[in-house]
Amino acid sequence: MERILGIDPGSRITGYGVIDAERNGLSFVACGVIKTTTDYPFSFRLNEIFEGINEVIQVHNPVIGAVEDVFLATNPRSALKLGHARGAAVVAAMQNGLTVYDYSPRAVKQAVAGYGQAEKPQVLHMVKALLSLNGSPSPDAADALAVAICHANQFHL
Template sequence: MRILGIDPGLRRTGFGVIDAQGSHLQYVTSGTIVVPADEPLAQRLKVILDNVREIVRETSPTVSALEKVFVNTNPTSTLLLGQARGAAMCALADHGLLVHEYTALQIKKSVVGNGHAAKEQVQAMVQHLLQLNGLPAADSADALACAICHAHIGPMADRLTQAAGLPSRRGLRLRAGRLTG
């Protein structure tokens, strides 16, 4: 499975792509979409949308993982982050990709073993798990960590869903406003 992880942000959106085969993880690519701060909001969101679409076209992921928005003390910041996530989600849905969402706590716990790990710890563990030559940039590391989290959690969640006799998440697609199997 090829996983595209996204760490959304209105100024910087990180992305990371890995291949996962069982417990073996292999780095494919990563980077940061830098969004111009001096543009109107609609143009900034379009930069995210267009770049995520291009990343999907270039890397052909089979699934995607996105960090969930947390509610912080500033509702305006939360709303803007939600809009950035929405632009990324639309690009992913545009290509028919399933979007799995994980909280920062789940991602850090899955990658570092501690849900309250520092950014530097996440970067170091991503470097170690993917056997990278250097420390990845913070936004890229967060996106790669999101993809790694899905590689660890996704297959287990699918097995639990199947064991419970529920419809598989893999077979569900949103088409023309309807959920189909």
């Protein structure tokens, strides 16, 4: 069994999802979001992301990190902030000894929904089905779970 932490980075909301991957399937462990304090300076928000990911790792003990890559945003400033948030999450994972893998949004959608251009509702539906969830996680948490599922599929766990 491998415990995988999926991360959907964001400068305001970073989603996380933890799953266990075994030969006979995937099982849900936890998911949620790290919400940054938007009236704080950006550097403080990056530290909130770093500390939040640290806490998730310490509570759930994953061994692998899977992070969604930065997509091409129309606003360069937004893309830069997203890259910083992603960096804070990756460093937190690496500092805790996790091996970190990167996945493009297209690869994540392809792995979970079977279609690289799938919309968020399709991804959410498949995450719920693949993990046998009764409720619906938040969109950011569902995206993070999808990243973890993508990693499990990639390595046939």
